[in-house]
Amino acid sequence: MVQSASIQLENPQEWDLSDLYQSFDDPRLMQDLEALQQTAANFRDNYRGKVKDLSAEQVLDCLQQLEAISQQAGFLYAFPALIFAADTRNAEAKQMQDKVMEAVTGIENQLLFFDLELKSLDDQKFAELESASVLQPYQHYLYNIAKFRPYKLSEEVEQTRNQDSLTGRQAFINLRSLHLGEQEYDPVTTPDGKTCSTEAELSALLFHPDRDVRYEAYQSVRKVMQQHNSLYAYILNTVAQDHKLENQMRGYESTLQKQLLADEVSEPVFRAIMDGTKSRFDLWQRYYTLKGKALGQKIRTCDVYAPWGNDPVPPLSYQQGVDTLLAALSQFDVNYARRAEEFFLKNWVDAKVRPGKRGGAFCWYAHGKHSYLLLSYTEDYNSLFTLAHEMGHGLHFAWIGDRQSYFNSNPPMVLAEIASTFNELLLLDYLLKQAEDNPQLKQALITRQLEDQLNLLFRQSTVSRLELAIHDRVTQGSFDQSFVNEQWQSLYQDLCGEAVEVLPEHQVDWARIGHIYFKPFYCYQYTASNIVSLACYQKYREVGKDFIPGYMELLAAGGSLDQVKALRQYVDVDLENPATIAAALKYVEGLLDQLQATL
Template identity: 25%
Template structure:
């Protein structure tokens, strides 16, 4: 039975008293913030009066946001530890309202700032040298000038935002609330209702009939509603393209990547490099077919583990293993890891009502907390080092950057976490002695690489294709989307679309296609992390120092520049080719191990 929160040993829970000592202290801070927000309304219309005025408004805005973020962290994490508690549901709602009020109060900031000419801004900096601390922050905002509309036009778009998000919201409601899946049989032969939550577990089954049943039931449901999903996706794509046109971008992709100042060359380079290396994926598919002993490998055979051995770690064993692996990053990094592990930064075990999954969170003025739902598995060991990577990134950034640059873009976020995973893989492979465990580790790595770099790039190709098609006047019917997706899937996996008819409907269940060119960052992040881990494990002290500099950079520079300083140029193919070399090396080893185990 799942324990209640009060039955969990305190040492396995995060210590949120380091954020606010008591709930009463949180409530007092909320009251002070709401008063401060009311007082901040007086700033509107004053920003362009002088350099001192610009500095005062900017200081006030960032100071209030810093306080609100800390307020929200406490409320949201208290709620996550047991989502059934009405008190913390209310706390989170109040913190969200504080965010909303902040946005309303400071809605004037960017429009007023962008009305300041370059010449006037230069005069302001001379008159108020304190503005120099915000140079990069303002530089990024000023780059939006060509894409910011008049106040009246911006007001119209803001008013229409709820209508324009209808496609995405309709998809979410249909997919998460209204869609009902049929009953299927699990490994025990029991009938269970298929759901988003249990689908992956069932399709990973060692029993082929079980995974086939779940797979066919899942896509039969999406086939039934394919026309509705085509309409929700088409509506979202049209919204992205309309927004790009109105804001004077050449395409929706350019508009989306501009938010993180990422050149489109990064996207195109990724797709080109992955396509060149598809023969490696085909080799892995062939090996999977051989190990499973199948003449007719299907898409529903992609997710079951090839390993016969289940590698298990207790939480305490995982802490030790993580410290051993991450020690390669140096004494300072390891000491930070030990601090996180010992000082209750982590909420470890599942309890009734606790939020599912795992994450790293916190704000500039808190610890970089981690939420887990621990199980004694190899995957959970990887989850621990993954979230630790995020937390160390946050720790270094917050210690080395002022608040204005004390966070990092999504484009950079997954690199730190996945670098840790790659370092762990190297460590485990170096110390493992038996072939069965080695097989399981290699299989885990290759499946992760396939599911991230290959699969997410396939998604990225599809996303770009449908936006371009709409831009050219193509109607995104279900027939069009099915055909496009089936062709792409056949290209990537080398499995005939005629033999895998259900996969043509997969596009209908992927929420990321509504996120506006988000998915490619999973692939670039994984590839960059693979290249960085190779440098850390096999390179010089300078490579490690550069990596720590990346962790410390926050948003003080553009993401592409941060990565170049770390030794990875993401506008070129080199880092991707380096990642594929690692994949090929480990594929070679798994192929050799399969041959050895057959003897």
């Protein structure tokens, strides 16, 4: 077991970003930015218009130069962006983020020609590069370049698209984040006298045993969404319209086709996931019917996370949470757990709850250094599982960083979510063993796992169903908040059936889902990745420690391989086999059977 006694964490920690830069006054910040701009200009002078004449060895050298530029740009952008995420009210951070983004966009525009000239090579020349032995480490990178060859634009138009993003699509996405960070929420006071007023604290109250507290907390957050319903819908419409314009310019059939191409997921697999989950809404409805009977009341949308037992589960301090997670990971693999311990020892985690902090949680990877984890730890098991999830991302990138260069460091999204979900399953198994003599905690953990699975399989795919409606509607013209509200309410009602009362306020809940703004059709990938993670975990439980080497190879592969092939090669999981989807749904049905047997 990992010895974590050296980690003293009385309160959730704030991260230390000094391995990027010391402060906004750090002279290296502007020096590095100026040097990078000059490096990019030199690269452009040396190679623009000449890519067609380069040998494979020269192309290799160019790719390595571009990777070094991209890595340094990543450090420069991460610093203000991470400070802003931790405090969206920090005006200096926002200004620096904008300044660096503008500069990095200029650098990207300087270098666009290389990618475009590669895409413009004749088939024979491109095939020679793909087969060159010195370029074998970049084979998948070249494959992805070839895949997008039909959709390229001229350099001038591509540069304009990049520049427009500063005041166009990305600006609207940033506006939503900035606006949300400035919101004040009606405080809610619990029966024991604790007052909660941040979005993270109010969301944590949805797990509170008191139904009135849950409703008040739910209402407090949705009240803000309702007040700004038209603004968030306007932003979403603008973002969706911009995707439509890009599709028309590049020749994509739809936003869905564009995203599936980038995600390395075929449309038949996407449809199979959507159809497979929709055909088993009965699992969601069966669970919440059971929960309603156990609680003696019909479940409302504010009650879906309500605890089953009458007695609340004791709070879990940050120190206890960290120790528990490290112990769970250690039982899987000691080296794996030691890599996780490093995040806490070196303050790569920001878990402190404070006003203005970005909602939700994320892992930000800076290739060449490490990942930074952000969450708001609210002393409960939900926060612990969030920590396990983001740590899964951080450990995934740690293995990638050991083996992959920059262009191979970004795994496709289905692979990108595997380690995070796998970590949660490791934590669950560990906690269940620890709770053998605590029936209340054991039931809480089983039901939490069920609710997590139901969320990943059904709620996340329902978000993508909303996006199908949004991006289909945008091809016909603009939409307003009424359209999105009605679509979301209707889709959620289909999911819930008679088992859950969908409160009127739930119609504005879509505005809280950042991914529908940041990256369309992101959420179905949570579903797909969960399906694959369950398949991986079932194999781990079947074969034990012999599973670990292949799993670590899968993590280390990053974006260097096609994800369907990588899954087959390293862990013998077939994403394209409908039986893999059916097995995940069967797993959830088995959990439901276990739960029902205890009632």
